[in-house]
Amino acid sequence: MAKKAKTVFICTECGNEYTAWQGQCSYCGSWNTIVEHKVAPAEEATADTRRRTGVAGRPVRLGEVGTHDYTRMDSGLSELNRVLGGGIVPGSLTLISGEPGIGKSTLIAQAAGRIADKYGPVLYVSGEESEEQVKLRADRVLGSISDSLYIYPETNIENIMAACDSIKPCFIIIDSIQTMYSQSADSVAGSLTQIRECSGQLIRYAKNRNVPVFIVAHVTKSGELAGPKTIEHMVDTVLSFSGERDRDLRILRSFKNRFGTTDEIGAFRMTGEGMVEVPDISGSLIESQESEEGSVVSAVYEGSRPVFFEIQALVTRANVGFARRTAIGISQNRLNMILAVLEKKAGLSLLDHDVYVNVVGGMNTGSTSTDLAVALAIYSSFKGKSSSRRLVAAGEVGLTGNLRSIPNADKIVQEAVRLGYEAVILPERNARQTAQSGRKIDVADGGRSVSVTPSAPDVSDSIRVLGAANIADAIRAFAS
Ligand code: TYD
Ligand code: MG
Numbered sequence: 001m002a003k004k005a006k007t008v009f010i011c012t013e014c015g016n017e018y019t020a021w022q023g024q025c026s027y028c029g030s031w032n033t034i035v036e037h038k039v040a041p042a043e044e045a046t047a048d049t050r051r052r053t054g055v056a057g058r059p060v061r062l063g064e065v066g067t068h069d070y071t072r073m074d075s076g077l078s079e080l081n082r083v084l085g086g087g088i089v090p091g092s093l094t095l096i097s098g099e100p101g102i103g104k105s106t107l108i109a110q111a112a113g114r115i116a117d118k119y120g121p122v123l124y125v126s127g128e129e130s131e132e133q134v135k136l137r138a139d140r141v142l143g144s145i146s147d148s149l150y151i152y153p154e155t156n157i158e159n160i161m162a163a164c165d166s167i168k169p170c171f172i173i174i175d176s177i178q179t180m181y182s183q184s185a186d187s188v189a190g191s192l193t194q195i196r197e198c199s200g201q202l203i204r205y206a207k208n209r210n211v212p213v214f215i216v217a218h219v220t221k222s223g224e225l226a227g228p229k230t231i232e233h234m235v236d237t238v239l240s241f242s243g244e245r246d247r248d249l250r251i252l253r254s255f256k257n258r259f260g261t262t263d264e265i266g267a268f269r270m271t272g273e274g275m276v277e278v279p280d281i282s283g284s285l286i287e288s289q290e291s292e293e294g295s296v297v298s299a300v301y302e303g304s305r306p307v308f309f310e311i312q313a314l315v316t317r318a319n320v321g322f323a324r325r326t327a328i329g330i331s332q333n334r335l336n337m338i339l340a341v342l343e344k345k346a347g348l349s350l351l352d353h354d355v356y357v358n359v360v361g362g363m364n365t366g367s368t369s370t371d372l373a374v375a376l377a378i379y380s381s382f383k384g385k386s387s388s389r390r391l392v393a394a395g396e397v398g399l400t401g402n403l404r405s406i407p408n409a410d411k412i413v414q415e416a417v418r419l420g421y422e423a424v425i426l427p428e429r430n431a432r433q434t435a436q437s438g439r440k441i442d443v444a445d446g447g448r449s450v451s452v453t454p455s456a457p458d459v460s461d462s463i464r465v466l467g468a469a470n471i472a473d474a475i476r477a478f479a480s
Pocket of ligand 1: 104272
């Protein structure tokens with residue numbers, strides 16, 4: 001006898017399940033995030049269904065597992081390949097999220113065209129746009145349209161699976177998951193039930209046929225994945241595509257990757273002819289060549305290359321009541337910590353001042369290497385002083401006021417030389433390491449500046465590396 005459908009309650013933030021509704025999720029603590037969710041009755045796992053679903057495997061020795069079919073597909077966009085860890089893995093599921101209008105469809109249409117040219121049939125399922133709209137975009141961004149590129153404006157997942165069975169694509173794109181629905185779940189498209197059911201069907205198809213699938217997902221206004229968050233753990237890779245609407249730079253970042261690191265970022269420019277790759281991202285976020293009051297350039301090492309960007313701070317006298325602290329691009333907690341350290345360890349009293357910090361260009365690295373530049377930008381705005389030279393600052397500020405070293409400092413220095421900077425302020429340990437690699441450095445030691453002679457012959461760089469043990473030394477090096 002057929003079993004009845006049951007109802008569960010799932011938190012949209014963390015995906016935790018409950019048997020009854022409650023106002024607050026007791027697992028992640030979010031309020032009003034628990035929604036009702038109907039689950040179709042599970043089939044009895046008979047020998048017949050096991051054969052059909054193809055799950056009746058047997059344990060094998062790990063050493064005997066072949067990896068011959070693990071060759072990655074080239075997406076035709078090296079920035080996308082880089083973020084994925086070297087290309088698209090067959091049978092993998094990739095979720096690509098971003099605000100509406102950021103360029104997800106454009107980026108994927110470009111990859112689809114190149115993959116169709118190189119590997120064979122590609123199925124682009126569009127639940128949002130008509131054939132003509134997709135064709136218009138493809139005409140703009142692809143020089144010629146491959147015969148192997150199929151467009152299918154459909155939202156019914158069962159029809160899509162049937163189309164896959166007939167076309168046998170080597171790459172599938174679902175744009176977007178929020179528009180898809182399955183007739184086996186009685187709920188509207190975009191609901192949790194539908195998102196989970198449709199993703200489940202896609203995952204089974206991808207794994208059984210070894211075909212990679214890209215799933216586009218929209219984010220909410222606050223930048224959250226909302227519904228699709230519940231499928232984050234089901235997919236192999238989660239990418240996010242971001243940028244500022246009025247600027248053309250777009251950053252692709254991975255938050256989860258079963259086949260590579262999550263450190264790499266990809267950079268593109270949105271142009272009239274689609275996305276253009278930006279292989280040389282390190283200096284493209286910096287606009288001004290002059291050193292300005294309240295602005296300090298910082299650098300982080302993202303995966304395999306350094307990225308330079310500007311941090312701006314504005315410190316003004318607070319009017320009434322509590323002083324405001326606003327942070328864009330760095331976390332509010334980090335800003336509060338840096339302000340406390342500046343107050344206690346560098347004697348900067350900011351209690352009655354509003355502080356605004358902005359990372360220019362929409363970079364949101366989450367890296368603590370930006371701490372030092374944030375601190376120096378605040379100092380610069382507060383004192384109304386700018387540095388007399390073009391400089392870069394990178395380092396983590398500890399609660400004791402000491403500077404903690406950062407990874408790949410030497411590569412950041414090399415890039416700073418290439419971009420024509422005059423000085424780099426680094427944590428002392430990093431500075432000494434760059435001295436060992438043959439670079440002359442100055443170490444600010446209790447106010448005195450000590451030159452350290454490199455152990456290898458001096459490379460003829462015009463840059464000065466300034467090592468600082470703590471925040472007070474860094475300020476002295478900045479103001480000198
Ligand atoms: P789109 O890829 O449709 O965004 P998403 O799928 O993330 O919602 O692109 C949206 C915007 O990009 C659109 O407003 C127009 C602009 N655009 C360009 O600037 N150049 C182009 O070549 C294309 C195709 C779009
Ligand atoms: Mg789109």
